Amino acid sequence: MDRFRNDGLTFDVRDGGPPDGEPVVLLHGFPQDSSAFDRMAPLLHGAGLRTLAPDQRGYSPGARPSGRSPYRLRAVAGDVVALLDAAGIERAHVVGHDWGGAVAWALGAWHPGRVRTVTSLSTPHPGAVTKALLTSDQCLRSSYMAAFQLPVLPERLLLARDGAALRGVLENGGLPPDAVDRYVDRMREPGALPAALAWYRAVPLAARDAVGRVGVPVLHVWSTGDPFLGRTATERTREFVTGPYRLEVLEGVPHWIPELAAERAAELVVAHTRAAA
Template identity: 85%
Template sequence: MERCQNDGLTFDVHDGGPSDGEPVVLLHGFPQDASAFDRMAPLLHAAGLRTLALDQRGYSPGARPPGRSAYRLRAVTGDVLALLDAAGLERAHVVGHDWGGAVAWALGAWHPDRVRTLTSLSTPHPAAVGRAVLTSDQGLRSSYMALFQLPVLPERLLLAGDGRALRGVLENGGLPPDVVERYVSRMREPGALSSALAWYRAVPLAARDTVGEVTVPTLHVWSTGDTFLGRAATERTRDHVTGPYRLEVLEDVPHWIPELAAERTADMVAAHVRGAS
């Protein structure tokens, strides 16, 4: 597969590995794209798995609708269901990082019949994050999200001086220079950053899209070097999973787990998939 469609939008799909392998959907976050899994995917292929990495809504050039309501969690999870349908897959293993992790949690709660296993990299269960915002330092860690919900200003700040601020955030997070330049270049495409930020601007609409308990086998991978998502929400995530659950902690790894801990993460995902077979 190279593309799929949903809601009149066209999404880029990176399909790799053995065609008869267990299918694993890979969902990136902000401000990445499917290339976030460029190091992980070949390792999953070597383990006999097929990967379908989706350039999500707002990131695929053919899928940048206007307005924040188009980026509600119900809408973006629908894109993944459309991917599964287009691939002829009844179910798949779902791996998500950052915002992709939020999508993975929603899929596991709302569509357990389509999710074989769930793996969330960095991102705790949304309900656990909401609770931690009120009771821990998570509110401070998430304060940038309030800025991102403002109109126009975030684009000007992040892209000023050829993307100096955005580049600095990614570099300080330990991403390699070539990866930083790829993400910054992508966000400088016309309309790209505004579409990516629409995920944040849709947050006030989240009350309509409550994510409940997850029953599918779940792996949560969190890293102690994550400046955006803290331990409190991570530890509360177990309370929102009624199926088999395992937490793995990566010491001293920054937020960007798919790029910076690809080998260890691929091993954990492959073992998680095998354990559900």
């Protein structure tokens, strides 16, 4: 499949690997798209896994509703359930990075009957992040999210001079030039950056969508070079998992784990899926 529909929106999806393989949903974050997993996916296919990597809400050109309410976590998690329905898949392993990690946590909590395992790359459990905001440097690490609440100005600043500011953030984070070009080009599409930032602007609505404890097996991969997500939230995540849980720490790797530590991440995901068989 290359597309599916939900909530009147059309989503692009990359469907790869053996059709009869264990299904793994790959969920990207900001400001990426499904190509974030271009290095990981072939390694998963080689291990016999089928991958479905959607361009999430706001990133698929046919799925960019206006406003912030359509980007609540409950809505974007529903998109993944719709993907599983469209593919005829009862349960899948879910791997998410950055915002995709938040969606993975939500799916594990709200739809455990559809999720075999959760793998979160970088992202602690949302409840752990909330607690860490009050007890660590996580508030400072997350300060950019408050800036993104402003209307219009973030879009203008990030895309000025052909996206120089956004490009600089990605380059300084260690992403290779081809990935930087892809992500900046995507954000320059009509309506793309306001839609992507709407995920952040929907955060004040999160009280309606609290993510509870997760009982399915969880693998959490965090990297010490991540400037956005700190150790305190990472270490508190265990409090929000009632099932099997493993934390894997990658030393010195920046935030962009799918691109910069693809081989190790794929190895961990393969082992995690096999352990749940």
